Amino acid sequence: MSLRISFKGLGLVEKPREKEYDVVIVGGGPAGVTAAIYSARYMLKTLVVTKEKGGQLNKIGYIENYPGVRRIMGPEFIDKLYEHLEYYKVPVVIDEVVDIKRSDEMFDVLTSLGERFTSKTIILALGVVKRKLGVPGEEEFLGRGVSYCAPCDAPLFRGKVVAVIGGGDSAASAALLLTEYARKVYIVHRRDKLRAQPFYIRQLKENPKV
Structure with a gap:
């Protein structure tokens, strides 16, 4: 039997995790949380x-x-999303779904840790993954100067000269954040103008570090 363990006061509370749901949502980003809130508001048993x-x-x-x-x-916005989700008492399992199968009128959901859930409906809110450049040195220097996460690693570039690859909103946002730490930030883009929102572009032009 799978147990969910939590602390409440000074005692240790154990209770079996429910296995059957009306809706199982795969993915815990903004789309997944939004879907969970709407499902819960319709009084559907949601995971x-x-x-x-x-x-x-x-x-x-x-x-x-x-x-x-x-x-x-x-990260602060994540906390607010999950505070909202907690209000509706929607359980969250931190695990990876490795298999989904249809069985009669239900779906079977299997996770990497071996937990199995059944549901009438599956919502896939899988999000996106970062696209890599595929250039020499990218893998070799990952974590040693190469980063895909400005909020995670920006403090490591304090006082340094940094290049941001890309010209969309993500690149512009990363560049602006890096200006709080780096000495100079270059934006390397393959087009003749940035694709980011004008709001971001104006901030970049006004920032002497970019």
Whole structure:
């Protein structure tokens, strides 16, 4: 029997994890959390299974285009998403889904740790993965100067000269965050102009470090 263990006060509380749901959502980023909240509001028994809470939000610097929130860091926004989800008492399993099969009128969901859940409906909110350049030295120097996560690693570049590859919103946001630490930030882009939002482009042009 699989057990979910939590601390409550000074006691240790153990209870079996439920196995059958109306909706299982694979993915714990903003889309997955939003789907879970809507499912719960319709009184559907809902479960979220995700490798990590927040998905790509863990790798985003400042979010400045979400209605009602002027400026917030990605990891801080994750906390708010899951506070909202907790209000609806939706359980979250931190694990990777490795197999989904249809059995009669139900779906069987298997995780990498061997847990199995059944559900009437599956919602896939799988998010995205970072695209690599595929250039020499990229893998060799990963974690030693090469990074895919500005919010994670920006402090490591304090006082250094940094290059950001790309010209979209992610690159612009990363470059702006890096200016808080790096001595100089270069943006390397294959086109003759950036594709980022004008709001970001204006900030880049006004920043003397870029």
